[in-house]
Amino acid sequence: MKQYVIVAVSSLLSAVLAVLMYRWVAPQPEVIIRETPAEAYAQLANDPLSDIPLRKFLSSSPTNFIAAAEAVTPSVVNIKTQQSGGSFDFWGNNSYGASSGSGIIISTDGFIVTNNHVIEGGTKIGVTLNDKREFEAELIGTDPSTDLAVLKINAAKLPHLRFGNSDSLRIGEWVLAVGNPFNLESTVTAGIVSAKGRSIDILEGQDRIESFIQTDAAVNPGNSGGALVNTNGELIGINTAIITRSGRYEGYSFAVPSNLVRKVIKDLRDYGVVQRGMLGVFIDKMTTERAKELGLNAIEGVYITRVSPGSGAADAGLQKGDVIVGINGVKTRTMPEMQEQVGRYRPGNTLNVDYLRGGKKQTAQVQLKNKSNNTTVVASTDEEMLKDLGFDVQDLSADEVRRAGTTGVKVVSILRGSKIERTNMEPGFIITKIGDKKIAGVEEFIKTLKTSKGKVMLEGVYEDYPGEYYYAFAMD
Numbered sequence: 001m002k003q004y005v006i007v008a009v010s011s012l013l014s015a016v017l018a019v020l021m022y023r024w025v026a027p028q029p030e031v032i033i034r035e036t037p038a039e040a041y042a043q044l045a046n047d048p049l050s051d052i053p054l055r056k057f058l059s060s061s062p063t064n065f066i067a068a069a070e071a072v073t074p075s076v077v078n079i080k081t082q083q084s085g086g087s088f089d090f091w092g093n094n095s096y097g098a099s100s101g102s103g104i105i106i107s108t109d110g111f112i113v114t115n116n117h118v119i120e121g122g123t124k125i126g127v128t129l130n131d132k133r134e135f136e137a138e139l140i141g142t143d144p145s146t147d148l149a150v151l152k153i154n155a156a157k158l159p160h161l162r163f164g165n166s167d168s169l170r171i172g173e174w175v176l177a178v179g180n181p182f183n184l185e186s187t188v189t190a191g192i193v194s195a196k197g198r199s200i201d202i203l204e205g206q207d208r209i210e211s212f213i214q215t216d217a218a219v220n221p222g223n224s225g226g227a228l229v230n231t232n233g234e235l236i237g238i239n240t241a242i243i244t245r246s247g248r249y250e251g252y253s254f255a256v257p258s259n260l261v262r263k264v265i266k267d268l269r270d271y272g273v274v275q276r277g278m279l280g281v282f283i284d285k286m287t288t289e290r291a292k293e294l295g296l297n298a299i300e301g302v303y304i305t306r307v308s309p310g311s312g313a314a315d316a317g318l319q320k321g322d323v324i325v326g327i328n329g330v331k332t333r334t335m336p337e338m339q340e341q342v343g344r345y346r347p348g349n350t351l352n353v354d355y356l357r358g359g360k361k362q363t364a365q366v367q368l369k370n371k372s373n374n375t376t377v378v379a380s381t382d383e384e385m386l387k388d389l390g391f392d393v394q395d396l397s398a399d400e401v402r403r404a405g406t407t408g409v410k411v412v413s414i415l416r417g418s419k420i421e422r423t424n425m426e427p428g429f430i431i432t433k434i435g436d437k438k439i440a441g442v443e444e445f446i447k448t449l450k451t452s453k454g455k456v457m458l459e460g461v462y463e464d465y466p467g468e469y470y471y472a473f474a475m476d
Helices: 002-025 037-045 064-075 258-271 288-294 312-316 335-342 380-389 398-404 442-450
Strands: 076-088 094-105 111-114 124-128 134-136 138-143 148-152 174-179 187-198 212-215 227-230 235-242 253-257 281-285 302-307 323-327 350-357 360-367 391-395 409-414 430-434 454-462 465-475
Touching: 064 076, 064 174, 064 187, 064 227, 076 111, 094 174, 094 235, 111 258, 138 258, 148 258, 174 212, 174 235, 187 253, 187 335, 212 235, 235 258, 253 258, 281 335, 302 312, 312 360, 323 335, 380 391, 380 442, 391 442, 430 442
Parallel strands: none
Antiparallel strands: 076 094, 076 124, 094 111, 111 148, 124 134, 138 148, 174 187, 174 227, 187 212, 212 253, 227 235, 235 253, 281 302, 302 323, 323 350, 350 360, 391 409, 409 430, 430 454, 454 465
């Protein structure tokens, strides 16, 4: 028995000694007392020397997601478009289709920007605000080459988004996408900027501008036309497209940069049509072979393959083989980046174009011109009339006037299936007269066409063929 007592006492003493040694050797634990936010900021508010503003919330970094989302959602609207199918069912009723998307209020008096494909073909456009009010919208104008459209609702004192500077975006920066996917109102998703100046070949037309901001913020059907904002709640893009095999979001979405959006919607609001400025060059991407041939160290910039006669680029002395590397101080490493920069300006604006020739950097001042190769403002009615007829025309250059021995306008393109194509006219035809009236330039040509009725006779010449040619069509 005595032996068991000795063992027990020894064990107890060993345990006590071990605990004492551990407390003496081991570091003391740090005790953290967490105050509630209300208590901490109540003390701060009572400090008369403190100029730190109170915050409504505490969150994990970055904390301004909540503030940005709260600022943006009141300005994002749901758009529903009715489309008449033009067909009739068994009972003789006209069939209708519908599509939906998102839009962004950009002014207190009701101007809204969205994607062209959201409202395309619509006969009635409905807008539902964040506060559930519903309006019928008026279509102000569209620009398929950037997939943008401007609407107007009859309302006042509306919340609206501020424009941010899309040029300042950096790869890896946090952004939020706000829209109405699957008709789920005011949905906010977050991601980062994955790339800039991205082209994915989804838009059509010679004037298309694809220089998208690529993000991994979740965008789904219904998000089109919605806002891409930075963490300050500033508009830096219009969500437009996704790359997908399933028809649903699979990791990447694309937005039109806000700096381009700002210019397009201002033109649509003020003129009803975008005033597209042209450098007057045909371009191609830089390749390893071209860089070696030109003696360049970097494979970046935009290679000029041809310069249009009489264009701003020709007037400024740009040549085939030059490599454009900057517009107004902004680097243009790729074709989309250059097209985006030029797309922000109107005919008549002068750009500082940085280019490489013979390995040396030079700068030229290029005045932009419109499709007609002049600097006049194009009215929406003018563009619609030429589009309906099915051709584009431009002023003759000084060399073309000298070679042809006459003034007039040159046909640069003809739409398939159009009224002009049915006359068998070919691109390159120089129109010298409408009926008995001699034509000096595009402005006079359009003015004369507007006043023409019934059968119209176009007289002119081809540079490569002798004699005069005549083409007739009827004006509606």
